[in-house]
Structures are given as structure tokens and as C-alpha cells.
Amino acid sequence: MRGFPFFLVCLAVAAAVFLAARLTNNGYVFFAGYVVLQYVVMAVGWNILGGYTGYVNFGTAGFFALGAYCTVALEKLVPLPLPVVMLAGGVVSGALGLGMGYLTLRLRGAFFSIATLAMAVVAQTFMVNWPFVGGSAGAFVIRPETAEYFGIDYIRYLFLLMLGLCVIVIAVARLIERSRLGDGFAAIRDDELAAEASGVPTLRLKLFATALSGMFLGMAGAPLPFYVTYLDPPSAFSLAYAVNTIAMPLIGGTASWPGPLIGAVLIATLQQVATVTISSAVNLLIVGLVLVGFVIAAPRGIIGWFGLDRRARAHPRRLAVGRT
Amino acid sequence: MSGTLLEVTGLAKRFGGFVALDGIDLAVGAGERVGLIGPNGSGKSTFVNCLSGTLRNEAGQVRFDGRPLDGLAAHRRTRLGLARSFQLPRPFLSLTVGENLRIPIEYVVHARGRGRIDVESRCAELLEMVGLAGRTDELPAGLTQVEMRKLELARAMAAEPKLLIADEAMAGLSHQEVDDILALLLQLNDRGVTIIMIEHIMRAVMHFSQRLVVLVAGRKIADGLPDEVIRNPEVERAYLGE
Numbered sequence: 123m124r125g126f127p128f129f130l131v132c133l134a135v136a137a138a139v140f141l142a143a144r145l146t147n148n149g150y151v152f153f154a155g156y157v158v159l160q161y162v163v164m165a166v167g168w169n170i171l172g173g174y175t176g177y178v179n180f181g182t183a184g185f186f187a188l189g190a191y192c193t194v195a196l197e198k199l200v201p202l203p204l205p206v207v208m209l210a211g212g213v214v215s216g217a218l219g220l221g222m223g224y225l226t227l228r229l230r231g232a233f234f235s236i237a238t239l240a241m242a243v244v245a246q247t248f249m250v251n252w253p254f255v256g257g258s259a260g261a262f263v264i265r266p267e268t269a270e271y272f273g274i275d276y277i278r279y280l281f282l283l284m285l286g287l288c289v290i291v292i293a294v295a296r297l298i299e300r301s302r303l304g305d306g307f308a309a310i311r312d313d314e315l316a317a318e319a320s321g322v323p324t325l326r327l328k329l330f331a332t333a334l335s336g337m338f339l340g341m342a343g344a345p346l347p348f349y350v351t352y353l354d355p356p357s358a359f360s361l362a363y364a365v366n367t368i369a370m371p372l373i374g375g376t377a378s379w380p381g382p383l384i385g386a387v388l389i390a391t392l393q394q395v396a397t398v399t400i401s402s403a404v405n406l407l408i409v410g411l412v413l414v415g416f417v418i419a420a421p422r423g424i425i426g427w428f429g430l431d432r433r434a435r436a437h438p439r440r441l442a443v444g445r446t
Numbered sequence: 447m448s449g450t451l452l453e454v455t456g457l458a459k460r461f462g463g464f465v466a467l468d469g470i471d472l473a474v475g476a477g478e479r480v481g482l483i484g485p486n487g488s489g490k491s492t493f494v495n496c497l498s499g500t501l502r503n504e505a506g507q508v509r510f511d512g513r514p515l516d517g518l519a520a521h522r523r524t525r526l527g528l529a530r531s532f533q534l535p536r537p538f539l540s541l542t543v544g545e546n547l548r549i550p551i552e553y554v555v556h557a558r559g560r561g562r563i564d565v566e567s568r569c570a571e572l573l574e575m576v577g578l579a580g581r582t583d584e585l586p587a588g589l590t591q592v593e594m595r596k597l598e599l600a601r602a603m604a605a606e607p608k609l610l611i612a613d614e615a616m617a618g619l620s621h622q623e624v625d626d627i628l629a630l631l632l633q634l635n636d637r638g639v640t641i642i643m644i645e646h647i648m649r650a651v652m653h654f655s656q657r658l659v660v661l662v663a664g665r666k667i668a669d670g671l672p673d674e675v676i677r678n679p680e681v682e683r684a685y686l687g688e
């Protein structure tokens with residue numbers, strides 16, 4: 123399927139998801155569904171850097187929270203329509219990705235990952251000490267009852283926006299996979315020296331991947347203040363974001379977009395169900411157990427397990443962790 | 447311009463305190479076939495790595511096709527027309543054999559902006575040339591070491607270079623296969639590609655080279671007509687006599 127028809131199919135699926143959610147006539151479905159969709163964006167976006175180029179980013183929470191804090195700051199300065207705010211959060215987080223990439227991409231493997239983790243810690247410290255966005259005390263954001271223009275309940279509006287972002291991130295990820303860019307990313311993941319020798323401008327491509335991946339993580343975080351209505355550094359920079367976002371592609375399969383999509387839907391749904399039936403405290407336990415199970419039983423993720431991905435078969439989990 | 451294609455002056459490279467290359471001078475004319483030999487560890491691959499930008503040399507200059515390459519990233523050098531194969535094959539393991547060749551076609555041939563070529567038929571042609579016909583959809587992990595060498599050579603050829611440096615592309619090949627690759631390289635040279643061949647198989651080097659260069663312990667000790675070079679007493683002592 124070519125790019126545009128695929129985009130239309132995605133839109134149709136998204137519309138069906140939205141209608142199905144409406145049919146349940148249950149506000150909680152939107153409330154929980156939002157989180158699942160947020161993780162779809164995060165997992166597919168993370169995978170552009172982590173899965174395609176093999177650079178494992180542990181700093182997900184930093185990008186995500188930066189997008190959220192961008193919203194808090196903008197809300198105080200100039201209230202804008204949420205889609206514009208999301209775009210702004212994406213640009214800021216994308217810029218962070220570019221800067222981080224520039225400083226760290228000469229590092230390989232685990233060293234790169236540790237540097238991204240450090241970046242998230244620095245970002246958190248920065249926010250704790252910035253009173254304008256609430257500092258360590260946190261900030262309250264008023265969630266409107268209904269969305270302007272749309273006239274629907276605001277949580278449904280957030281759900282709809284996140285659904286739209288899912289369509290965009292999946293379409294972009296697929297476009298990359300099928301383009302020269304995707305080939306270049308795969309070459310980088312497999313062997314950077316050989317990639318350079320084959321004409322691939324590795325530094326430029328890696329910078330593009332960190333910026334794009336960071337942008338999607340930031341956009342996923344931008345609506346968060348309206349969703350939670352209260353944002354403080356410990357919750358915005360929660361380790362759970364990083365852990366979940368890495369685990370989901372690994373569970374689904376990192377070679378192409380269906381992997382992180384499936385992983386995110388599976389894990390985030392399980393977590394949402396567990397939050398209601400047991401407690402949100404078990405969420406990290408769930409992802410931990412599932413991940414361990416997959417590492418042992420299906421190291422190539424769900425996609426690889428079913429042999430759906432030719433590339434996944436080639437080499438299990440060729441991520442840069444542990445390679446230098 | 448059929449003058450000098452590659453001009454290396456005073457090239458030096460160290461690893462820590464170890465001097466791997468000690469002021470190498472070398473000029474290679476356009477269309478020439480040069481053999482580069484030397485004992486194990488004499489610095490041949492290091493020399494290639496410095497030329498191709500995989501390693502940074504501390505001193506000396508490399509001019510290629512009339513321009514200095516100093517500080518230029520490896521991918522830029524490949525685009526300028528300097529391609530090399532790696533001594534230990536470095537295939538892209540998650541890509542098929544065909545996709546391995548597609549990378550240099552997309553990133554070098556198409557990036558040069560002189561029109562696009564049909565990727566699939568070009569891949570098939572290259573694989574045919576190196577004796578891997580019909581293996582397009584296989585994964586490199588399933589290839590033998592010898593086949594990986596052929597893929598390595600095909601990938602360097604896919605960049606359509608002006609200068610091809612083959613770093614022991616024939617190690618481990620059978621007598622017949624060596625002849626096949628030799629014929630292939632001679633054919634490429636016939637079409638105007640300048641070739642530097644690094645090889646331990648003397649039969650192949652002697653057959654192929656118009657000129658022979660000898661490295662010993664990071665120094666160039668001989669450079670001239672093959673028959674004369676191998677009779678050079680210094681070469682015999684340092685290299686052939688060991």
C-alpha cells in the first residue's frame with residue numbers, strides 16, 4: 123500500500139475506534155483509553171530512534187515531561203488551542219532531542235543510554251527549580267468542561283487528539299521504514315562503520331532520528347497537564363514512562379511499527395485494567411513480568427514470534443545496549 | 447584528466463604509542479592496478495582505513511581526484527569515488543543480501559545526483575558479477591565466510607567508485623574462485639576503475655598488479671614493477687624470507 127491510502131486506512135481505523143468508544147457510553151473508556159493511546163504514540167515514537175537506529179533512549183520521561191511543561195508554561199503566557207500547544211511541545215522536545223543527539227551520539231551502546239538518563243535527571247532538576255511552572259510544589263491546570271469548537275467532553279477531546287497523533291506517528295514511522303531513510307537507519311543499527319563506508323551520513327541521520335523521536339515523545343506529553351490537572355516533577359518525570367516506553371517495543375518487536383503498537387496496546391491495557399481491579403501499584407510489576415517472559419520465551423517480540431517480520435528473524439533484538 | 451588519482455604524502459598513524467604507519471608516500475595514477483603487500487600487522491588495513499576516513503591519520507595528506515580529503519567524513523569520501531571493502535566482512539546483518547547493496551546505491555549512486563538507476567536489476571547484476579547470483583533475498587548470516595567476502599566486494603563495487611580498494615577480498619577462496627574474482631577486478635579496471643589490491647595470495651597479486659608496493663612495520667620499503675620488487679633483497683629479507 124502506498125503512503126496516502128495507508129494514511130486513509132489509519133484514519134478509518136481511528137474513526138472506528140472513536141465510534142466504538144462512544145458506543146460503550148462509558149466515560150471511563152475514554153479516560154483509560156487516553157493513556158493507552160498516549161503509550162502508542164510514545165512507543166512508536168521511541169522506536170524510531172531505539173528500534174530503527176538501535177540507539178536506546180532511557181530519557182523518555184525527560185522528553186515527555188518537557189512537552190507537558192511546555193503546555194503549563196504556554197497556558198500561563200498565552201492560552202492557545204491544544205493542537206497548537208502540542209505542536210509547540212513537539213518542537214521544544216524535538217530541539218532537546220537534537221541537542222542531546224549532538225552531545226551524545228558519539229557515544230555508543232550503553233554509554234549513550236546512560237547519557238540520555240542523565241539528560242532526564244538534568245531536565246527534572248531544572249523544572250524543580252523553575253517556579254514559573256510550579257517548581258517542586260507542582261502546578262494546577264484547569265481542565266475545561268467541554269472543548270471549544272468540538273463541543274464534546276474534554277476527556278473525549280483529549281482522547282480524540284491522541285488518536286489523531288497515533289495516526290500521524292504510525293504513518294510517519296511507516297514512511298520512514300519504506301524510504302531510503304529507513305534503509306540508512308537499519309544500516310546504522312547494524313554497523314556504523316560499514317554504513318559510513320557505504321555512503322550513509324550517519325551523524326546527520328542519527329540527529330534526525332533523535333529529533334523526530336523526541337518530538338513525538340514531547341507531543342505525547344503536551345496534553346498531560348489537562349488530563350491530570352495537576353503536574354509536579356515526580357509524576358511528570360516518572361520512571362514508569364521510561365520503563366513502559368522501552369518495554370512496549372521490546373515486547374511487540376522493534377523492527378517495524380506494528381511491534382510497538384501491539385506492545386503498547388497490550389501492556390497499557392493490562393495496566394489500565396489492573397489499575398481498576400487491583401491497584402496502579404502493580405503497573406510496573408506487570409510490565410516487568412511480561413518483559414521477562416518475552417525475553418525468555420520470545421526475544422524477538424510478538425511480531426518476530428509469529429514470524430511476521432523477515433528482518434526480525436535476522437537477528438534477535440539488535441539494540442545497541444551492551445555493544446560498544 | 448588521466449593523471450594522478452590518489453596522492454598520499456607523509457601519512458602517519460599511531461595507536462597509543464605504537465606507530466602503525468610512519469610517513470607513507472604513495473601516488474596512484476588513474477586507471478592503474480596497484481598491489482599492496484606486507485607481512486601481517488604491517489599496517490595495510492590501517493592505511494586503507496586512513497584513506498577511506500574510517501580512521502583519522504595524525505599527520506600527512508591525502509589528495510583524491512584533485513582535492514584534499516583531510517577531515518572529510520568517510521561517507522563523503524565514498525561519494526567522491528573512493529570505495530573500499532573491509533578485510534573482515536561487515537555485512538548489514540538485518541538486511542538481505544540485496545538490501546545490503548541497495549544502501550550504497552541509494553546513498554552513493556543516487557546521492558551523486560546524476561540520475562537514478564534501477565536498484566533491483568543493478569543488485570542482480572552485481573551479485574552475478576561476484577558469483578552470488580540469485581541470493582538477493584537471503585540474509586548474510588546464512589552466507590559462508592567466503593560468500594560474505596564476495597558480498598563485501600559487491601557492496602564496494604555498488605558505489606561505482608573511481609578507486610576501489612579491495613582488502614584481502616580473496617582470502618580463503620578456492621583456486622577457481624580466485625581466478626573468477628581476478629577476472630572481475632581486471633574487467634572493472636578495463637572499464638576505467640583504478641584498483642588497489644591488498645592480498646597475501648602472491649599468485650593473484652603478481653598476476654594482477656602493474657605495480658607493487660610493500661609495507662613493512664608501517665613503512666613503505668619498495669614500490670615498483672612487481673618482478674623487480676619481489677627480487678629486491680630488502681623485500682626478500684623482510685617479507686618473503688620470513
Ligand SMILES: Nc1ncnc2c1ncn2[C@@H]1O[C@H](COP(=O)(O)OP(=O)(O)OP(=O)(O)O)[C@@H](O)[C@H]1O
Nearest residue numbers: 461464466484485486487488489490491492493533
Ligand atoms: N584499532 C587499533 N588499535 C590498536 N592497534 C591497532 C588497531 N588497528 C590495528 N592495530 C595495530 O596496527 C598494526 C597494523 O595493523 P593492520 O591491520 O593495519 O595490519 P595489516 O597489514 O592489515 O595486517 P594483516 O595482513 O594481518 O591484515 C597491527 O600491529 C595492529 O595490531
Ligand SMILES: [Mg+2]
Nearest residue numbers: 490491492533
Ligand atoms: Mg589487514
